[in-house]
Amino acid sequence: MKKDIHPRYRPVVFRDPSADFAFLTRSTATSGKTIEWEDGAVYPVVDVDVSSASHPFYTGRGRVLDTAGRVERFRQRYAKR
Template identity: 50%
Template sequence: MKDGIHPNYRDVCFVDLSNGFKFVTRSCAPTKESIKMEDGRELPLFKLETTSESHPFYTGQQKSVDTLGGRVEKFRNKFAQFSKK
C-alpha cells in the first residue's frame, strides 16, 4: 500500500450524549478528544446525539401515528352511499 493516501483507521470510542452509552469500534471518524477506558486504553472520543440505545425506534418507545387507517375509514364512510349494490 502507498504511504500517506489512506485514512487513519483505528479503534474509536463512541459515546451517546443522551444516556452515556459507550461502544468501541474501528473508524476513520475525525476526533479531537480522547477518553480513558476501563481497561486502561486511551482512545479517541466521538460524541453522538443518539444511538440504538436511545433512539425510540430501537428502544420500542416510538409512537405509531396511524393516520392512513383513519383516512381510509373516512373515505369509505363519505362515499358509501355511491357504492354499487
C-alpha cells in the same frame, strides 16, 4: 493500497451522552477529544446524537401513526373532485 492517501483506521469510542452509552469500535472518524476506556487505554471519542440506546425504534418507545385515519381523511377531502 496506495501509501498516504487513505485515512487512518483505528479504535474509536462512540458515545451517546443523552443515554449514557458508549462503545468501542474501529473507525476512520477523527476527534480532538479523548477518553480513557475500561481497559485503561486512551482513545479518541466521537459524540453522537442518536444510538441504539436512545433511538425509539430500538428502545420500544416509538409511536405508531394512524395511517388509516389519514388515508380516509384524504379520500373524504378529495372524493368530490
